[in-house]
Amino acid sequence: MNEDGAAEFLTPFETFGADVREMRKARKMTTTGLGTAVGYSAAYVSKVERGKMEPSEKFAVGCDRVFGTGTLLYRQYVHALEGDHPSWFVPYLQHERKAQRIFDYSTLYLMGLLQTPEYARALYRMSVPRLTASQVDAKVGARMARRETLDRIDPPAPALWVVVHEACLRVEVGGKGVMARQLQSLMEDAERPNVSLQLLPFSATPVTSRPFTLLTFERAPTVLHAEGPQGGRPQDAPKITSGAMETYDRLRAEALGQDKTLRRIRTAFEEYTR
Template identity: 75%
Template sequence: MGKGEFPDLLSPFEVFGQDVRDLRIARKMTLRGLGSAIKYSAAYVSKVERALLDPSERFAVGCDHVFGTGTMLYRQYVQALEGDHPSWFVPYLQYERRARQIFIYTTLSPDGLLQTPEYARALYEMGVPRLTDDQVEAKVAARRARREILDRVEPPAPDLWVVLHEACLRVAVGGPSVMAGQLQSLLDDAKRRNLTLQLLPNTVAPATSRPFTLLTFEKGPMVLHAEGPQGGRPQDAPKITAAAMATYDRLRAEALGRDATNSRIREAFEEYT
């Protein structure tokens, strides 16, 4: 349904948008009518249909309810969201897209949200050498697509706080040119008003050596995501998230300020160039 003459050329969310449009027109609903029924603006519906904005989970569920399509659109949404990410990572992606604040601590490489395509590609080529070129490119594209939330307007982009261990600047991934590009990208991202970047220097013993992410929402408990050898699973038990937040507070208290962070990253950038 609605996949056009050349479905293979459409992204999963383009297919989703066209299917929503076809269902809406088949039921003789206007953009405003559908938006009102699921509590979204007509402009939001229009952007989703034209694939100018990725839908939210609530939007997909609401459309299924209005159209009487069971869980068809929700399942399509999950499949589009999963892309080439491992299945265990999909629950985190759903949380990430709803978060109002995201607190990230990384130890050896920048979080996927902040990785350049070249850097991500080098990580996959080193970490999973059996992947074909096409598989690597699909995974790089899926990782890069997460950055959509940083420029999102509706709902507002989340506030991002990143504590980056200095090892992320020193562990050479993909060679000098790849590292230089990654560090320049970090400097560019540090200019964003919704992003705070701090560097934890090698001279400081960190409160923890394990990377993790905390997410807060308009409604609902804080969520902790930490990965291990077998993947990761979000946790929202108050005692666990409170302890993680206390650790994060120590990490950012010991980290360098904005100017000193930028200066240290710039120094590393010049070394690679």
């Protein structure tokens, strides 16, 4: 239990890091020694072991080679990337990991990359009430592992541009305390150099009411992801993605600038903390 009385859990990448640390120590290797063997710094190894950084595929494969574990850690790495997500969502995760730029429009709930554990937990309890506590823990852990994308070094973290409809600030998920922590985290994420955040106010007329995400790549077609009642699937037909990008450009034009956005979020945050 943590200080707030909530159950603690390990994300898939925290589990991966803990296993790497145990294997390294069992072979009496230092973080410097392992880093040299797989082509990374001791600091990188330490961050992976503590679950503070998402490892690269090269790192997982290198550890298997050094430890003589076949493909054990690589398979654990792949499992950690996919996490406890529905099968229809896995293709999106694969695109998210490789994207250079991510453009998201959120209408009622914030996108997974920006969610806090408490907010994600409340959403799961609301949308899938029959899940057991352990199942919710697994799903929250998988979602939190995705946040490591924003801190990724190898490959570089993507540029994330998010247009958030003002309803996302007003639809109360999990209670006032959960919303206050979520909005505080959102303001902190907006300070990241690779994150741009805009608020679409109630006073604006949105060109679409459906949330969607666009992902662009260096050497692959742009991908559109939009979910429906039965899930979603990536679409990369140029006619579809170009139309979606035009819609996104119009949303950005209607949305507030980042300074005004942060002031509006700050106001909502203060209301939840009263």
